[in-house]
Amino acid sequence: MTNSSNIYSRIAGTGSYLPEKLLTNADLEHMVDTTDEWIFTRTGIRERHLIADDQVTSDLALHAARNAIESANVALTDIDLIIVATTTPDKIFPSTAVILQNKLGISGCPAFDIQAVCSGFVYALATADNFIKSGAAKCALVIGAEAFSRIVDWTDRGNCILWGDGAGAVILQASQEQGVISTHLHADGNYEKMLHVPRKTTGQDTVVMEGNAVFKIAVNTLDAIVDETLTANGLQKSDIDWLVPHQANIRILQATAKKLDMNMDHVVVTVDKHGNTSAASIPLALDVAVRDGRIQRGDMILMEAFGGGFTWGSALIKY
Ligand code: UT7
Numbered sequence: 001m002t003n004s005s006n007i008y009s010r011i012a013g014t015g016s017y018l019p020e021k022l023l024t025n026a027d028l029e030h031m032v033d034t035t036d037e038w039i040f041t042r043t044g045i046r047e048r049h050l051i052a053d054d055q056v057t058s059d060l061a062l063h064a065a066r067n068a069i070e071s072a073n074v075a076l077t078d079i080d081l082i083i084v085a086t087t088t089p090d091k092i093f094p095s096t097a098v099i100l101q102n103k104l105g106i107s108g109c110p111a112f113d114i115q116a117v118c119s120g121f122v123y124a125l126a127t128a129d130n131f132i133k134s135g136a137a138k139c140a141l142v143i144g145a146e147a148f149s150r151i152v153d154w155t156d157r158g159n160c161i162l163w164g165d166g167a168g169a170v171i172l173q174a175s176q177e178q179g180v181i182s183t184h185l186h187a188d189g190n191y192e193k194m195l196h197v198p199r200k201t202t203g204q205d206t207v208v209m210e211g212n213a214v215f216k217i218a219v220n221t222l223d224a225i226v227d228e229t230l231t232a233n234g235l236q237k238s239d240i241d242w243l244v245p246h247q248a249n250i251r252i253l254q255a256t257a258k259k260l261d262m263n264m265d266h267v268v269v270t271v272d273k274h275g276n277t278s279a280a281s282i283p284l285a286l287d288v289a290v291r292d293g294r295i296q297r298g299d300m301i302l303m304e305a306f307g308g309g310f311t312w313g314s315a316l317i318k319y
Pocket residue numbers: 033034035038039042043118157158159161162210211212213214215218247248249252276278306307308
């Protein structure tokens with residue numbers, strides 16, 4: 001959706017959090033029949049962080065939220081909307097967003113979760129953007145947080161090597177200046193069974209994925225969403241300063257960069273250190289590149305994601 005109002009939502013601050021425990025490819029060599037070389041060559045991943053036994057998703061979200069609130073320099077009482085994108089909520093209900101709200105020590109503002117798996121952050125950002133553009137919110141806390149390791153089958157070598165845990169957050173504020181320029185969301189439930197946790201039908205409560213088939217569809221779909229986003233805004237590939245993609249597999253990131261004629265130096269890559277953290281991966285990558293000084297105010301950022309559902313989407317942002 002492109003912006004026809006004169007109110008924009010703008011990223012006022014970013015934050016992130018990774019749990020302490022590291023799981024390296026060498027550790028995985030002791031768990032399944034794999035090698036560091038296979039994992040790194042096929043995915044670009046070296047290591048990932050795992051949530052501690054006594055932590056839940058809202059704990060990861062809380063750390064990331066506090067970082068973002070501090071960097072945006074807003075008061076807790078300014079927050080009038082909380083959206084958490086997650087596939088691994090603390091509980092079936094209430095939402096992780098409500099639990100987070102309480103942990104932050106605030107109450108009253110709307111708080112809810114969004115479930116769009118790896119596309120969750122883009123979905124959450126688009127939702128918050130629309131709240132702000134319509135005047136329904138002025139200062140939104142938007143988070144992607146996952147304890148994905150809790151739904152991974154640690155005996156499935158074609159799958160368990162991919163995932164990691166973490167959280168990333170942004171404060172999105174109403175502004176006269178351009179921020180979120182457009183968002184583009186899609187879903188197609190025909191692909192439900194290619195990437196899912198089939199619990200309710202079969203009792204299995206871990207991820208089942210046709211990895212190679214998902215990979216190929218992801219590359220083609222992300223190609224299309226790049227075209228859709230550029231065309232909707234009358235932009236050229238060269239207008240994009242930074243690609244901040246969902247971190248699924250380095251080979252998918254490289255394919256999207258190629259589509260954009262973009263040097264990998266302009267792609268924010270964290271998959272090597274974070275693995276695939278599902279809904280958390282984009283805000284985690286954004287925070288890394290903002291804090292290390294690569295992304296500067298005024299830069300044009302393209303975010304894109306693809307995940308279970310299938311769901312996919314993009315956001316074009318002037319930082
Ligand atoms: O984030 C949301 C969306 N998810 C994705 O985008 C994930 C997309 N998929 C992928 O990233 C990749 O498909 C994987 C990393 C999951 C798998 O890589 P691949 O290159 O597609 O491998 P494959 O599944 O086609 O397997 C190739 C070979 C097979 O052996 P044979 O049949 O050729 O003898 C697998 O059994 O590699 C074998 N293999 C492994 N070998 C060593 C699969 N996993 C492993 C492993 N270590 N961990």
